[in-house]
Amino acid sequence: MSTKLPAITEGYSPCDIYNSDESGLFYNALPKQTLAVKGDTCTDGKRSKERLTVLFGVNADGSDKLRPLVIAKAARPRCFKNVRSFPTDYANNSKAWMTAARFGDVMKTLDSRMRREGRKVLALVDNCAAHPKDLSLTNVRLEFFPPNCTSRLQPLDLGIIATVKKRFRKRLIQKVIASIDQHNDAISIKLNVLQVSLNFNFLFQEFPFLRNVFKAKHCQ
Numbered sequence: 001m002s003t004k005l006p007a008i009t010e011g012y013s014p015c016d017i018y019n020s021d022e023s024g025l026f027y028n029a030l031p032k033q034t035l036a037v038k039g040d041t042c043t044d045g046k047r048s049k050e051r052l053t054v055l056f057g058v059n060a061d062g063s064d065k066l067r068p069l070v071i072a073k074a075a076r077p078r079c080f081k082n083v084r085s086f087p088t089d090y091a092n093n094s095k096a097w098m099t100a101a102r103f104g105d106v107m108k109t110l111d112s113r114m115r116r117e118g119r120k121v122l123a124l125v126d127n128c129a130a131h132p133k134d135l136s137l138t139n140v141r142l143e144f145f146p147p148n149c150t151s152r153l154q155p156l157d158l159g160i161i162a163t164v165k166k167r168f169r170k171r172l173i174q175k176v177i178a179s180i181d182q183h184n185d186a187i188s189i190k191l192n193v194l195q196v197s198l199n200f201n202f203l204f205q206e207f208p209f210l211r212n213v214f215k216a217k218h219c220q
Helices: 005-009 100-117 161-182 193-205
Strands: 017-026 049-061 070-073 087-090 119-126 138-145
Touching: 017 100, 017 161, 049 100, 049 161, 049 193, 070 138, 070 193, 100 119, 119 161
Parallel strands: 017 119, 070 087, 119 138
Antiparallel strands: 017 049, 049 070
């Protein structure tokens, strides 16, 4: 793939080469370890299993970070009540996973936008069951990474998603520490889907994009 990639991207400017990928998140899970003075009594509890999936998309020069898609379980979370403007797109299913139908909708939306803008773009995605290959698109050319190579080839997997998730986790821990300092209570700190969406959209849009993650990597 590393030898084929230059031929695949030939004729496309960096602003017209996109990568899209999703990642799961246990958004209320706290670290498994802590710092303590020797002899102190430490107790643990059950780790939160509240999970959602976030789909990211960005072009090679970082000029177009696509609106993230958050996938959770509830069709209409209570935290959405009276909210008219959402920071991300939202979808739901019983397992909070990406599905082929949902990914197809995302690509068709991107295709419609590119058709309006008169652009022909290339979208690089990984080869998984949730990414269908039979989509009828006119202005988006889909190319798939080979199996077992995405961790070495896919730009979003080369540090972007991991960094956004680490920064999100840092914010969660800071909220817990602040709650302990002020109220001696960390149990009440629990983020909802809307708060997660706000945080993820802000962290992704503010991410200092690294162009070198779009350079071809060798797949061994």
